[in-house]
Structure formats: C-alpha cells, structure tokens
Amino acid sequence: MLKVENLSVRYGAVAAVRDLSLSVGQGELVALLGPNGAGKSSTINALTGLVAPSAGRIVLDGQDISRVRTEDRIRAGLTSTPEGRHIFANLTVGENLRLGAATRRDARGVRQDMERFLALFPVLSERYAQAAGTLSGGEQQMLAIARSLMSRPKLLLLDEPSLGLAPKIVVRIFDFIGQLKAEGLTLLVVEQNARQALRFADRVYVMSSGALRFDGPPSGLADEHGLLNLYIGG
Amino acid sequence: MDYALQQLLNALAFGAEYSLVALGLAVVFSIMGLVNFAHGEIIGVSAYSVFLAAALGLTSPIVAVLLAIAAAALAAVAFERVAFRPVRYAPTTTGLLTAFGVSIVVQNLFMLLISPKPQSVSILNGLNQMWFFGPFAVSSLQVMELIVSGLTILALVLFLNRSTLGLAIRAASRDFATVRLMGIRANRVIATAFAISGALAGIAAVFIMARRGSVSPDLGFSLVLKAFVACVIGGFGSLPGAAVGGMLLGFIEVGLLVALPQEYGGFKDALTYVIIVALLVYRPEGLLGQRVELGDKEI
Numbered sequence: 349m350l351k352v353e354n355l356s357v358r359y360g361a362v363a364a365v366r367d368l369s370l371s372v373g374q375g376e377l378v379a380l381l382g383p384n385g386a387g388k389s390s391t392i393n394a395l396t397g398l399v400a401p402s403a404g405r406i407v408l409d410g411q412d413i414s415r416v417r418t419e420d421r422i423r424a425g426l427t428s429t430p431e432g433r434h435i436f437a438n439l440t441v442g443e444n445l446r447l448g449a450a451t452r453r454d455a456r457g458v459r460q461d462m463e464r465f466l467a468l469f470p471v472l473s474e475r476y477a478q479a480a481g482t483l484s485g486g487e488q489q490m491l492a493i494a495r496s497l498m499s500r501p502k503l504l505l506l507d508e509p510s511l512g513l514a515p516k517i518v519v520r521i522f523d524f525i526g527q528l529k530a531e532g533l534t535l536l537v538v539e540q541n542a543r544q545a546l547r548f549a550d551r552v553y554v555m556s557s558g559a560l561r562f563d564g565p566p567s568g569l570a571d572e573h574g575l576l577n578l579y580i581g582g
Numbered sequence: 583m584d585y586a587l588q589q590l591l592n593a594l595a596f597g598a599e600y601s602l603v604a605l606g607l608a609v610v611f612s613i614m615g616l617v618n619f620a621h622g623e624i625i626g627v628s629a630y631s632v633f634l635a636a637a638l639g640l641t642s643p644i645v646a647v648l649l650a651i652a653a654a655a656l657a658a659v660a661f662e663r664v665a666f667r668p669v670r671y672a673p674t675t676t677g678l679l680t681a682f683g684v685s686i687v688v689q690n691l692f693m694l695l696i697s698p699k700p701q702s703v704s705i706l707n708g709l710n711q712m713w714f715f716g717p718f719a720v721s722s723l724q725v726m727e728l729i730v731s732g733l734t735i736l737a738l739v740l741f742l743n744r745s746t747l748g749l750a751i752r753a754a755s756r757d758f759a760t761v762r763l764m765g766i767r768a769n770r771v772i773a774t775a776f777a778i779s780g781a782l783a784g785i786a787a788v789f790i791m792a793r794r795g796s797v798s799p800d801l802g803f804s805l806v807l808k809a810f811v812a813c814v815i816g817g818f819g820s821l822p823g824a825a826v827g828g829m830l831l832g833f834i835e836v837g838l839l840v841a842l843p844q845e846y847g848g849f850k851d852a853l854t855y856v857i858i859v860a861l862l863v864y865r866p867e868g869l870l871g872q873r874v875e876l877g878d879k880e881i
Contacts, residue, residue, distance in 0.1 A: 398759055422765030434760040436753040443749050450746050451765035499765060 349374045349503055349534050350395075350426070355404030357390045357558075364390035366558045368404070372503065372536050377529040379545040379566075380538045382555035388538040389431050391555070392507045395536075396428045397421050408503070423451050425502035431511060431538075433492040437481030441472050444480050444491055448498030458498070465494040468524075486517035493524070503534045510541040518544055542569075584718060589840050595724035597832025598731035599789055601825045603802075603809035604816070605738065606782040608824035609775050611813070612755035614670070616677040620661055620684035621809070622802030624780050626692060628654035628787035629703070629797040633696075636705045646705045650791075651784035658780025659773055670772075692799035700798040709792040727789050734785060735825055738778065742821070747774050755819065815858055817871020826869060834858075 350372040357365040365387040372378045382388050393399040395406060397418035406414045413421050436444050445465065449458040466473040469490045475483060480491060489509055496504055506525065510518040518541060526548040529535060539545035546552065546566045554562035554569070562569060603621065610618050631653035632646050640646060665684045669676045710723040742748040750771050754761045762768050783802070790801060809824075812831045816823025834857055838850045862868070 396763060398762070417767075418762045419765050419767045422763060427765075428763055430760060430763065434757055434763075436756060436760070438756055439749060439753055443753075446746065447749055447753060447761070447764045447766070450750065495764075 349376075349409060350536065351405075351407040352391075352395070353405040353407070355391065355394055355406065356402045357387070357394050357399055358402040363558055365394065365401075368555070368558075368560055370553050370560070370563070372534060375529075375532055375534055376550045377525070377535045377537065377548050379542075379549040379552045380536060380555065381540070381542050381545060381552060382561075384540065385557075386555040387558040388555055389507055390558075392428060392431075392505050392536075392538055395421075395426070395505060422499060422501075426505070427496045427499050427501035427503070428505040428507065429492045429496045429509065431507035433485075433488045433511075435480045435483070435488050435492050435495070437479065439480055440477050441480050441483070441491060442476045444495050445472075445498055448495035451499055457500075461498055461500070465497065469494065486513050486521070489513060489517075489521055490524070493521075497528075501533075503536065504528070506535060506537045508538055508540065510539060510544060522547055587718060588720070589836055591720055591724050591728070593833045593836035594829075595721075595727040595832070596835060597829035598727050599786055599805070599828075600808050600812045600831050601828030602731050602734065602782045602786050603805055604812035604824035604828040605735070605821060606779040606786075607806070607809055607813050608816075608819060608821050609751070609782075610779045612819040612821065613751060613758065613775050614666070614677070614772060615674050616666060617681065617810070617818075618661075618666075618779070619678070619681040619806065619810075620665075620688065621779070621783060622800075622806035623685050623688035624654050624657045624661070624783040625787045625790065625802030625805065626688065626797075626799065627657035628780075628784045629791055629801050630692060630696060632705065632787075632791060633701055633703045633797045636703055640705065643706055643708055647788050650788045651781050654784030654787060655777045655780035658776040658783065662772060662776040667769075667772075689799045696799075698799060700796040702796050703791050704795055706788060706792040707795055709788075723789065723792050730785060734782065738782075738821075741778075747771065751775055811855075811858065813868075815861065815868055817868025820868065820870045820872070823868055823870035830869075 352368060352370050355365055355368040356363065368391060370380070380388055380391065390399060394401045397416065401414070404414070405412060408421070408424055408426055411424070413424060416424070436447065439447070445462055449461070452458050466476065471487050472491055472494065480488065483491060493506070493509065509521050509525065513521065522544045525535065525537065529548050537545055537549070546569070549566050552562065552564065552566050552569050553560055607618060607621055610616055628650045632650050635646065635649055661684055665680050666677065669680050709726060710721065712719050713722045713725065742752055747770070750761050750764070750766045751774065754771050758768065761771065786805065787802070790805070791797060808831060809828065812827035813824050814827070815830055816825070816827025834854050835850065838853050839847065842850060842853070
C-alpha cells in the first residue's frame with residue numbers, strides 16, 4: 349500500500365529525517381514510535397506533502413506520489429489526522445465532518461457515513477450544531493479521526509492521537525483505532541505512548557534523531573534489551 | 583425630522599459602502615494574511631471596463647452593472663494568479679509590497695492607456711434620482727446602496743455557511759494546512775476568495791460611478807483607505823468585524839458632520855481618527871477581532 353524509500357527531510361541545516369525507509373501493507377496497522385523530536389511528525393508531513401522532502405521516494409499503491417500536491421494525495425486515498433487534532437474550531441461539528449467529505453460526490457454515502465460516526469460518538473451528535481472549539485480534547489480527537497474517515501481513505505495516518513489526553517480517553521481512542529483495523533482500514537500510527545500503540549500493531553518502527561532504529565514485530569521490540577526504555581522512556 | 587432621516591440614510595449608505603469594500607479586504611486577508619492595497623485598482627478596472635463599454639456603444643445600465651461586477655471579479659482573480667500566487671508563501675511584507683506594486687502599475691496603465699484626467703461616464707446616472715415619499719425626498723442611490731449591500735452581505739453569509747467552498751474559506755482563515763488535508767485545493771479556495779472580494783468591489787464601483795458620473799485613475803483609493811480603517815475597527819480578518827466596522831465608520835463620520843458646528847467641519851476626519859484611536863486603546867484587536875495566541879505549535 350505505502351512504500352517509503354530513503355526519505356530525508358531537512359529544515360535548513362537541520363536534518364529532521366535521514367534516509368528513512370518503511371512500508372505499510374494492505375490492512376496492516378503499523379506503529380511508528382519514538383521520543384519527542386525524533387522526526388515522526390516530519391515524516392508524516394512529508395507523506396502528506398505539507399513539507400517537501402529533500403530526498404527519497406513515496407509510493408502509494410504502486411504510484412510515485414513524491415511530487416504530487418497534498419490535495420491530490422488526499423484524493424488518491426491517503427489521509428492524515430494531524431498532531432494536535434487541528435479541528436476547525438470556528439466551524440460546527442457537522443461542518444467539520446462535511447469538510448472531511450469535501451472530495452466526495454456521493455451525497456447519500458456521505459450522509460450514511462455521517463450518521464454512522466454520529467451514532468458511534470453520541471457526543472458529536474449532541475454537539476452537532478455547536479462550534480467544534482467547545483469540545484473537550486478527547487471529543488476533538490474523535491471528531492478529528494471521524495473527519496479524516498469521512499473521505500473514505502485507503503490509508504489513514506494518525507499523528508499522536510494520544511497527545512494531551514487523559515489515560516482513560518487514550519484507551520478509548522485506541523479501542524476505536526483497533527476497531528478501524530478490524531474493519532480492514534490500513535493505518536500508520538505515530539505515537540509516543542508505546543503501550544497503547546502496540547496493542548493492535550502488526551509491525552513497529554522506532555525512530556530517534558531522524559533515523560530508524562528498529563523494524564520488526566511488537567514482540568521483537570520487547571525482546572531487544574532495554575530498547576523500549578532507551579528510545580521511548582517506558 | 584426630514585433632516586434627521588436624511589442624515590440617518592447618509593450614515594447607513596456610507597456605512598454600507600465601506601462595509602462592502604472592507605469585506606472584500608477581509609475575505610482575502612482572513613485566509614492569506616494579505617492586505618490587498620490593490621483593491622482600489624480592482625474597483626478601477628471595473629469602472630474603466632464600464633467606461634470603455636459605454637464608449638463602444640453600450641447603453642443598457644443593467645448590462646453595465648453586470649459587466650462592472652464581472653470585470654472586478656475577473657481582475658481580482660487575475661491579480662492573484664499573476665502577482666500574488668508567486669509570493670504566496672513569502673513573508674507578509676512581500677505580499678504587501680506586491681500589492682502596492684500592482685496598485686501603481688495598474689493606476690499608471692489607466693493614465694497611459696486612457697487618460698490621467700477624469701472621464702465622464704453617464705450610463706449609470708439613472709440610478710441616482712430623487713424619490714419622494716410624501717413629504718420626504720430621498721436619494722434612490724442611497725436606498726439602493728443600503729438594500730443591495732444588505733442583500734450582498736446576506737448572500738455572502740449564506741455562501742460561507744452553506745456551501746463546501748464557503749466552509750473551506752472559513753476554515754482556511756484559521757488553518758489552511760488542515761483544509762488542504764481535507765483534499766480541498768488551496769488554489770481553488772484562494773481564487774474563490776479573490777473572486778468574492780472582486781465582486782464586492784465591483785458593486786462598490788457601480789455606486790461610485792452612479793454618484794460621481796465619472797471615472798479617474800485614483801477612483802478607489804480613498805474608499806479602500808476607509809475600508810482598511812473599517813477592518814481595523816472591526817478586527818482585521820474578521821468578516822463580521824469588517825461589516826460592523828464599515829457601518830460604524832459611516833455613522834461616526836456622518837455623526838460628526840451633524841454634531842460639529844459648521845466652522846469646525848474641517849476637523850471631521852481628525853476627530854474620526856481620534857475616536858478610532860481611543861477605541862483601539864481599549865480593544866487593540868478591534869471590536870470583533872481574535873486575540874492571536876503566539877507560540878502554538880504549527881503542523
């Protein structure tokens with residue numbers, strides 16, 4: 349589904365991502381872990397095209413999208429829920445969901461999806477006509493993920509879905525992520541919270557200082573001596 | 583009574599015109615952070631299009647109005663495509679200087695290709711008549727300014743709240759990158775914002791031509807300056823702020839004109855700005871502006 353070859357991202361003299369290669373297979377949930385500043389978000393932003401990589405290739409479904417604009421990558425089926433949620437605070441919950449479906453033309457399907465997410469997250473239904481900025485952090489994260497799903501993506505990139513949320517809420521969010529995987533969605537989840545991210549992960553990559561340090565099954569991560577502690581801090 | 587009514591109508595009509603032009607500035611600023619000082623030249627292109635069409639034999643005022651609006655929308659989109667798109671990601675001062683550049687180039691084109699002197703345009707004079715309601719005489723132009731501006735703002739509100747592109751414009755005013763993550767094309771959102779901005783300027787151009795009966799290269803300049811002030815009063819980038827700021831400016835100006843004794847009439851502008859400065863001391867972000875939180879992490 350997604351293949352990244354020798355990706356590098358630079359901000360001036362600073363190399364945020366160095367020579368990163370990874371792949372995500374159809375129906376897989378892949379976790380990309382690492383401490384703050386490891387280059388995880390830069391990787392995601394390079395995948396969506398919001399930052400231009402200095403080198404490397406990004407291939408989605410056999411198609412090189414390295415030079416494709418962000419908007420057209422989304423239209424090609426890759427969607428991202430950005431770090432910090434970035435819901436449209438000045439728009440209502442319903443308007444946020446509508447914008448998520450902006451690329452779709454099947455009004456009926458959009459309505460069905462909307463009803464599905466509103467049933468799944470009753471709080472979004474209660475606050476449907478309210479400004480999304482009034483939602484709590486956890487509710488905003490639900491909205492952000494639902495908004496991403498409104499485009500019916502083939503591949504969903506989730507950047508730090510646990511950021512700033514209470515542990516209980518984080519468990520709920522990851523329950524939902526597990527459910528998405530069970531429904532057949534392909535996911536790449538970037539996290540600092542390794543415990544939650546590993547619950548449903550098929551494979552794990554660990555990054556630090558812009559480079560890949562580990563690549564393998566979640567069980568391998570536990571075996572490697574002290575790796576979890578070393579790179580993730582717990 | 584007649585006098586009070588007349589002044590009220592004056593204030594409303596001036597305010598409505600400021601609001602229209604201020605909204606045009608605000609809709610572009612809100613999503614791009616660009617203060618488009620070439621907005622006056624969009625009004626100019628609109629007016630000169632009507633002037634040229636009339637010179638070539640156009641006689642229908644309705645066609646002239648449609649032409650004015652269409653020409654302004656096209657000019658705004660063209661300015662974006664040619665001048666502003668290449669500097670879209672540059673620092674905001676670059677955009678500001680580009681806007682000044684466009685303004686100077688276009689104004690000089692009017693002077694070179696047509697004339698530095700005002701040119702008479704009479705095709706829209708029919709809009710400016712006296713209407714009599716019993717004992718009251720009102721200017722038809724002022725009534726139309728008020729009604730048309732009101733309807734235009736209503737249409738804009740509906741567009742921004744109902745259509746996907748309108749929602750995208752509102753969303754882009756806070757977070758353009760995430761709008762692109764929805765698969766919505768940035769170029770389309772920006773071109774639409776410019777087209778709206780231009781159409782609003784075109785409507786203003788119709789009113790100016792109907793009132794003055796002439797066009798000149800600096801036609802829109804003073805109006806855009808006022809609109810800029812209206813935006814500052816309302817809070818730069820806020821669309822409701824632009825509309826409210828424009829109306830308030832109209833009322834302040836006319837109010838001072840009424841309140842000041844004749845021999846002090848010359849102080850009208852000075853006092854207007856004193857009031858605005860006082861207002862900004864208490865609300866530096868404008869009436870409806872948002873305080874910007876600095877230091878939030880960008881994606």
